[in-house]
Amino acid sequence: MKRLFSSINIRELLRPIGQLAIFSLGSAVILSAIVLLLALIMDKTAVGLGVLARFHVSLFTYTLVNLPQVLIDGLTIGFVYAAIALGYTMVYGVLEFINFAHSEIFAVGAFVGVEILIFLDGLGILSAVPNWAAFLILIGAILAGMLASGLLAVAVERVAYRPLRGASSRLVPLISAIGVSFFLQDAIRMTESLTTGQFNRIFPTFGNFDDRLKFGELPMGANMITLGVSIKSIIVIIAAVLMLVGLNYLVNATKIGKAIRAVAQDRTTANLMGINVNYIISFTFLVGGLLGGAAGVLYALKFTRIDPFVGFFPGLKAFTAAVLGGIGNITGALLGGIVLGMLETFAGSYLGVFTIGAAGTEYKDIFAFGILILVLIFRPQGLMGENVSQKA
Amino acid sequence: MAMLEVTNLHTYYGNIHALKGISLTIEQGEIVTLIGANGAGKTTTLRAICGLVKTQGGTIQLESEDLNPYKAHQIVYKGVSMVPEGRGVFARLSVSENLDLGAYSLPDRKTRDADLEKVFTIFPRLKEREKQIAGTLSGGEQQMLAIGRALMAHPRLLLLDEPSMGLSPILVESIFSTVKDINRQGTTILLVEQNAQMALTIADRAYVLESGIIAMQGKGSELLEDPRVIKAYLGGQ
Amino acid sequence: MSKRLFAVASLLIVASMLLAACGAPAAATQAPAAADKVIKIATQSPLSGDMSAVGVDIKRGAELALNQLGAPLAGMGFKVELAPFDDQGNPDTGVANAKQIVSDPAILCVVGHYNSGVQIPSSEVYHTSGLANVSPANTNPKVTTRGYPEINRIVGRDDVQGVVGADFAAEKGVKSVFVVHDKTAYGQGIAEFFKKESEAKGMQVLGFEGTEEKANFDALLSPIMAANPDLVYFGGMYGQAAVLFKQARAKGFQGMFMSDDGFDSSDAAKIGGQSLIDGAGTYYSTVSGPATLYPGTAKFITDFKAAYNSDPQPFAAQGYDSMAICLKAIEDAAKANNNAVPTRESVAKAIRALKDFVGITGTFTFNSIGDPTSAKYFVIKVDSADPTAWSKNSIAETLDIAPPQ
Ligand SMILES: Nc1ncnc2c1ncn2[C@@H]1O[C@H](COP(=O)(O)OP(=O)(O)O)[C@@H](O)[C@H]1O
């Protein structure tokens, strides 16, 4: 026991938690400062007057009062993006290849988890369970989704990517990935239509995941804005943190993690060390798939409804997050996910107000992606650039 | 029983016939050097032994066992380690992580500390740089790391591909004397070099490779005197 | 389970229908003397696939009407036959069928379709040969706004739903609204009408936002929660609406939710659950209520049950009325043509010439583009979080409204 404990590298366990805290706080502080500054500047303009007319408070007060909830929401979605982004970045790190099918691997995880829960719900099991049991059932569903996605990712690599690994053009496996992506989408669709006949699948309501912890209320003119976070958001955040910590530990403090990093840098030399490169690549896909599957079930928990195309947008966002952070870099994926989630939520929440309704929430992606393009113009290698990626 | 016996080895890169039936033998405890001009096929020979290129004719036997059925990553488990041309350190990993990867093939890490100690005795510089990222080491240090990493696997046969490449004369001297030390401690060595002078000086025996064919062979000291060798590889003095 | 049995049953019926349809031309060739007196009326609806439950009953409603109301034409010496076609809810199939339909000169009128997406391209084909079409179910404005003289419908229009919703909200005492839509022609169209009517009724519109988001409405909910409107309106489909409503409720929104007939699915209750019932509740507008809602349908329901041994699905009664209109128009046109087989053009004209035609789902007069001068709209209240109780949702209001000009 003591031996086991001493062999665990505590530093590697704590490091990502510190990073997460810094990234979260950092992006929160920077973005908050920007909107508050904007609010101060525009307080006396038409924007401020518009807010005064509609909400009977100053623009600055409006911005400030809404801020805590925006931060919580941004962080939650940011962690979801980060968890998916890890799958892209792991595979890219090892193969320098973008696994476009990862979004569907995520979707399969979501479907497996949700179908299991729907099945249990149909047996009447879910409605009566106490909260602790609901929690265990949820964990079971997440594990099942992980397993399905993990195995699927391994199978996809074996069947659709490995035979193309020696291909003359990098585009060849990329096209294969796009093909797999479509194939899996339709496979989900077909399976659902042959079995349940339903396109939309809904995460059953059970346990107390929908409950909301209230922190308090902030007065805004005549309204009270309640601050709170739902239990499921907390679960999403904690699960994502656990996954990130686990992955970081795996990659940076275990033998197989070293092998992964060795294969990522130089496959031939890794071979000379006695590393079975094919095995490590399969393992990398397995890990990416496990993370994607867990993210899928968590996503379904948080957002209730899934359909065969559920992977597309989160996948695209997570891929963007991975690029923003510096693709191939695990720490970068965390940072990218958090920054993108925050940016998007800030844009969605404040755009309407700051543009007097001319550009509302619907433009949040354009705005967020516009900023990403700007960032990438100045840092094409992504926020965490090449140099910091030594360890990941 | 020879440590390594290569017989009539042929390899191709596509249409390029890189090795045209070479044969060589290395006895237990020897330092054997393989010299030759750029493009002669030296690296290819080492890659074939390690399983990194396919042999298309001929055999490679390690202590009478045919290596052909084994994949590249399995060869190291047979006791063969290679220090690749250009060192091949994992540039973004730390020195100690590189060394750990060298011991990847060992079943457990019981001997890790002792092995590390041994490597650090041979290359004290590596101990000073233990936590440093390998890519930031100097060329000589990277060469030390590559050799140290290969030693971590407890090889019986060590293949070195141009360890002197790009190093200052003083460093070359020191690397070669280290190679000799390693050999003295019991590791059989196949040394590929363009620096024929140095290689022939420390080698027990030598092979000269020309365009994929063994052109000459003999004792290191003998080849040093051979006029053809002097003309072609030793700067013609 | 019963649903699956039903699907199998309807497939069998479809199969037998197809056999019957195949038999018909053979009979016609055997009796060439009567051929000039044969008149056919086609139906187009999904008879197979996942919408076949409704599609088959549209056809059955039409068939029942032909059996019950065919006497006047028979009295004039015509043999009137039903020519059912399966559009599979698929535009390509609908158009292919339409081409077959217009090439059969005996067909003088088409009852169909169920999906606007199928009706719109198929009716382009009817239009090229002047063949009259009475739609029992299509609510997309484009069905009639193209202004084709032979294309008509007997139900309301999507773009009136926004007006219906806003009028209802005003009656309920709603003072402020926040409008969200899905950026589709359908959802945004309804939302814009809702917004306009809300302003006209003196309600404050606190926001108007489009979103393609399907999952994470957190960002959108920030301004909504800050604005704290009495009502959140969603123009679009339940897949987005119910998720939005659920997340709004989770954030503490206590006001009313409202949406359009895209919300009319038991899956909305599956997604939204209790959050649809909490606070000031959830309402949606629709153009078709259950058959029981219409004044003249009691006899229809009994007859339908007797003939087909099952309850009529939505739009079965409209299928009946569409057929009745076809029959009446053909009769009028034939009379004007000395009891000879009328031209397609004259049948189309006769439909537009009908004045206060009394059907079972309403009294119909068509305006210049083929909309009924007044159509029924319903506002329905979600009564239960239980998806299986969805069909028992209560009618909060029934309105007769003229189409927009
Ligand atoms: N990857 C490769 N693809 C094609 N030809 C190669 C490759 N590697 C080496 N060769 C060719 O094989 C021959 C032997 O190369 P090599 O073994 O690297 O020579 P050396 O190590 O003696 O300089 C050369 O002609 C070289 O051009």
Ligand SMILES: [Mg+2]
């Ligand atoms: Mg070479």
